[in-house]
Amino acid sequence: MTDASTEPNESDESRSKHFITQAIDADLAAGKASGVFTRFPPEPNGYLHIGHAKSICLNFGLANQYDGTCNLRFDDTNPSKEETEYVESIMDDVRWLGFQWDNLHYASDYFDQLYTWAEKLITEGHAYVCDLSSEETRTYRGSLTEPGKDSPYRKRSPEENLDLFRRMKAGEFADGARTLRAKIDMASPNINLRDPVMYRIMRAHHHRTGDKWCLYPMYDWAHGQSDSIEGITFSICTLEFENHRPLYDWYCKSLGIHHPRQIEFARLNLTYTVMSKRKLLQLVKENHVNGWDDPRMPTISGLRRRGYTPESIRNFCADIGVAKFNSTIDVVRLENAIREHLNAVAPRRMAVLDPIKLTITNWPEGQVEMMSATNNPEDPEAGSREIPFSGTLWIEKEDFQEEAPRKFFRLKKGGDVRLRAGYIIDCHDCVKDAEGNVTEILCTYDPETKSGEDKSGRKVKGTIHWVSAEHAVPITVRNYDRLFNVENPDVTDEGQSFLDHINPDSLSEITGLAEPALAESAIGDRVQFERLGYYVVDPDSEAADSIVFNRIVPLRDSWGKMVAKGKTQ
Numbered sequence: 307m308t309d310a311s312t313e314p315n316e317s318d319e320s321r322s323k324h325f326i327t328q329a330i331d332a333d334l335a336a337g338k339a340s341g342v343f344t345r346f347p348p349e350p351n352g353y354l355h356i357g358h359a360k361s362i363c364l365n366f367g368l369a370n371q372y373d374g375t376c377n378l379r380f381d382d383t384n385p386s387k388e389e390t391e392y393v394e395s396i397m398d399d400v401r402w403l404g405f406q407w408d409n410l411h412y413a414s415d416y417f418d419q420l421y422t423w424a425e426k427l428i429t430e431g432h433a434y435v436c437d438l439s440s441e442e443t444r445t446y447r448g449s450l451t452e453p454g455k456d457s458p459y460r461k462r463s464p465e466e467n468l469d470l471f472r473r474m475k476a477g478e479f480a481d482g483a484r485t486l487r488a489k490i491d492m493a494s495p496n497i498n499l500r501d502p503v504m505y506r507i508m509r510a511h512h513h514r515t516g517d518k519w520c521l522y523p524m525y526d527w528a529h530g531q532s533d534s535i536e537g538i539t540f541s542i543c544t545l546e547f548e549n550h551r552p553l554y555d556w557y558c559k560s561l562g563i564h565h566p567r568q569i570e571f572a573r574l575n576l577t578y579t580v581m582s583k584r585k586l587l588q589l590v591k592e593n594h595v596n597g598w599d600d601p602r603m604p605t606i607s608g609l610r611r612r613g614y615t616p617e618s619i620r621n622f623c624a625d626i627g628v629a630k631f632n633s634t635i636d637v638v639r640l641e642n643a644i645r646e647h648l649n650a651v652a653p654r655r656m657a658v659l660d661p662i663k664l665t666i667t668n669w670p671e672g673q674v675e676m677m678s679a680t681n682n683p684e685d686p687e688a689g690s691r692e693i694p695f696s697g698t699l700w701i702e703k704e705d706f707q708e709e710a711p712r713k714f715f716r717l718k719k720g721g722d723v724r725l726r727a728g729y730i731i732d733c734h735d736c737v738k739d740a741e742g743n744v745t746e747i748l749c750t751y752d753p754e755t756k757s758g759e760d761k762s763g764r765k766v767k768g769t770i771h772w773v774s775a776e777h778a779v780p781i782t783v784r785n786y787d788r789l790f791n792v793e794n795p796d797v798t799d800e801g802q803s804f805l806d807h808i809n810p811d812s813l814s815e816i817t818g819l820a821e822p823a824l825a826e827s828a829i830g831d832r833v834q835f836e837r838l839g840y841y842v843v844d845p846d847s848e849a850a851d852s853i854v855f856n857r858i859v860p861l862r863d864s865w866g867k868m869v870a871k872g873k874t875q
Contacts, residue, residue, distance in 0.1 A: 324628040326364075326569050330372065330540060333567065339539040342374035346400070346407070347529065349381045350392035350513075352583040353598040353605040354399045356619070356640070357574040363623040364571065365542055366405040377536055378407035382414050383528050385512040393513070395598070399606040404616045409536070413528045414514050416535055420523050421475065423531060423561055424486060424504060428467045432560050433504060434460055435470040436487045443485070446492075447500050454492035454500040474507055477520045481507050488527075490556060498553045502526060530554040534564045541566045544573040545632055572629040576637045578788040579604045580795050580804055594808060595789070601856050602789040602812050612786065613832050613842030613858035618644040637788070641859045648832060648840045648858070653681045653688060656726065656771045657820035657835040657855075659783055661700040663775065664747045666731065669697030674776070678758065679727040693821050695728055698775040700819050705770045706747055708736055715768035717747065723768040726836060730755040730766055771836045778819035782854045784844065785814045817852070827853055837861065 333339045344365040348358060369376035378400060382388050400407065427433040436459045438446060448454035462470075474484055486505040494500055504527040509520045530553075533541050541554070548570045558565040575581065580589075581604065589595045589603070598605050601612035609619065622643035626635050656679075675695045682688035701717070710718035717723045722732045729751040737746035754762040791809040798804060820835075827833070832842045839860040847854045 325630060326368070326540075326542065326571060326628055327371070329567075329569055330368070333539075334372075339567070341539060342368055342372035343376075343537055343539045344369050344374065344542055345377040345379050345411075345533065345536060345538050347379045347381050347413075347532070348396050349384065349387075349525075350389065350396060351384065351387040352392060352587060353395050353607055355581055355583075355586065355604045355606065356576065356579075356609065357581050357604075358399075359403060359606055359619050360574045360623045360626075361542070361544070362400060362403055362405060363620055364628060366400075366407075368540070368542070369408075374539075375408040376405075377409045377411055377538070379411040379532060379536070380413065381525060381529065381532075382412050382512070382514065383523050383525055385510040385522065386508065388513055390513050395607060399610075402610060402616055403606070403619065411532070411536060412514060413523075413532050414512065416528070416532055417515065417519060417523070419535065420528060420531055421521075423563075424523075424527075425468060425471065427488065427504075427560060428471055428486075429464050430560075431464055431489065433486055433488050434462050434467045435474070436460070436485050436501075436503075437483070438485075440482065443503070447497060448492070450497065453494075454497075456492050457487070457501065460489065460501070471505075474505070475519075475521045477509075479507055481509055481520075483507060488553075488556070490553075496549060496552055498526070498550050499556070502553060526550055526553050527557065530557050530566070530568075531561070531563070533566045534558055534561075537564065538566045541568040543568055543570050545570045545630075546573070570630075572632045574626070575632065575634040576604065576640065577634055577793040578637050578790050578795070580790070582796075585804060588805075589789075592805075594805065601784075601786045611842075611844065611856065613840065613856055614644050615647055615832070618647040621647065634794070638863050641863060645840070645859055645861070648834065650684050651682070652832050652834045652840060654679070654683075654836050655821055655824050655833045656693070656773055657781065657783075657818050657824065657838065657841075658700045658702055658771070658773050658778075659785075659816055659818040659835075659838065660703045661773075661819055662703045662706060662744065662747065664699045664701050664706075664731075664749060664772070666697045666699070666749055666751050667734075668750045671697070673697070674774075677727045677756075691823055693727060693823070694774045694777040695725075696774045696776050699725075699772045700775055700778060701747070701770055701772050706733075706736075706744065708744060716770055717749075717768070722764075722766050723770055724755070724757070724766050726769055726771045727757050728772065729753070729757070730760075730762075730764055773819050773821055775819075777822050779822055779825045780852045781818050781820045781824060782850060782852050783816050783818045783841070783857070784854065785816070785857045787812050818855075824853065832858065834861075 346362055346365045366376045436457045438457055446455055485503045487501045487503050490499045492500045503524050505521050505523055508522050551568045554568050599607040599611045601608055622640050676692040677695045678690050679693050680690050705716040708719045717733055719733050722730055724730050731749040731751050733749045735748040736744045739745050789812050790807045792807045795804045795807040827843045829843050829845050834840050840858040841855040842858055844854040844856045
């Protein structure tokens with residue numbers, strides 16, 4: 307299913323024995339299934355998000371683990387909300403995550419067969435044409451505490467129902483005028499079995515079948531039969547489909563067709579995130595974000611643009627595992643997954659994002675020295691690079707305090723610090739403007755303390771990064787943060803919307819200064835800005851005056867400290 311470089315962690319035997327694999331093992335051992343044939347069946351009505359990534363990893367991972375197959379099938383039964391754009395984005399996301407489907411299908415491939423089976427149920431007295439409006443249908447269905455009551459059209463003869471159904475297909479009736487409903491049990495404690503709608507009349511242009519149909523199947527009717535046609539053995543669904551399973555089973559048994567086993571697992575919920583497609587669409591349409599691939603969105607395309615790697619997402623999905631009950635996962639676990647991966651593979655570079663000038667007063671005028679710096683201390687094969695060093699540097703403003711507390715181990719007046727890959731410097735003075743703000747730091751360097759060659763024996767407690775002013779490359783930096791400032795944006799007070807919880811500081815854009823090596827960065831390159839965080843080159847760099855870097859995550863989780871101090875509200 308995948309090559310070795312993209313094989314998901316679900317195939318790791320040490321992580322594989324969750325309740326779904328235990329059920330699969332039992333069915334295989336009992337001869338109830340001939341193999342593990344799964345599918346990932348998204349509706350093409352939006353972009354996939356991190357919750358879908360969990361389902362992708364699970365379905366493709368199970369097929370890989372058991373040497374089976376996994377199909378990609380688009381549930382395109384609601385043409386009013388579906389677009390080819392979404393189909394293409396979903397295929398792109400699945401491939402990017404490292405998977406390749408064995409077969410590509412659409413529910414619309416089966417429209418003719420589904421229609422034929424519907425006529426079979428009508429003929430056998432298991433389905434009828436109903437004239438109730440959608441509102442009347444809801445009223446007749448009853449509630450969780452009260453049984454439903456029969457539709458006045460439930461007793462129509464098979465002959466009359468067949469005639470009406472064919473006329474529905476022929477377009478003789480207005481949209482919503484009639485539906486086809488399964489005849490099951492209006493008193494069932496499971497509302498899904500109270501004569502569910504199988505077909506509705508809807509004149510909408512379909513992205514594949516055009517205007518051939520004005521009669522479209524409901525999801526519950528199309529889903530199980532599509533699984534059956536494809537020979538799926540295990541239909542892996544999220545928990546919201548658990549109450550639909552009896553209907554899934556009823557359709558397959560009533561038709562006498564291949565009957566896959568449906569198994570439900572808990573969907574993924576993340577803190578500081580919304581997963582509802584409706585809410586994500588609202589964020590996009592109302593311009594709260596800059597499109598589906600905005601790096602603050604939980605969409606796979608958004609995470610990709612943010613700089614997340616396929617490996618980190620697969621590792622995250624494996625780490626959280628597969629559960630039977632819904633829960634909410636701390637988004638820190640997702641952030642730590644990308645930190646862990648990039649710590650191992652991302653090259654280190656120096657960039658200063660809030661610069662202040664530092665002058666080395668005893669540096670030989672006009673001299674430039676090349677400093678050797680390790681590209682990645684976690685990877686001995688990553689090698690090193692040369693960085694120009696001169697007498698005028700930029701450092702971060704927060705790395706200097708004129709009068710600092712005792713445990714401030716960066717640069718202060720009268721103190722010393724090591725410059726990363728450079729020398730130890732001593733601060734003897736600073737220059738201020740008319741308002742008393744420090745504008746320049748004055749230091750001397752100790753020529754006996756060059757990094758890698760230091761034999762002076764001097765010890766300092768702090769190391770800071772820097773960029774040579776003469777050689778600095780300007781970069782645009784977008785510091786992204788969490789889109790919402792509360793753990794559960796879906797929980798709102800009366801009169802509020804989830805939009806009221808949007809974090810006003812979720813994006814800040816600044817101009818930074820970087821070492822020359824970053825000038826050669828290509829779109830999609832991921833780096834660690836030393837002491838600051840992990841960044842990726844954004845596609846906007848192609849049209850921008852300078853390279854645009856998106857912050858993926860800071861080096862450490864600083865959000866928890868902010869929450870504790872009440873600074874996220």
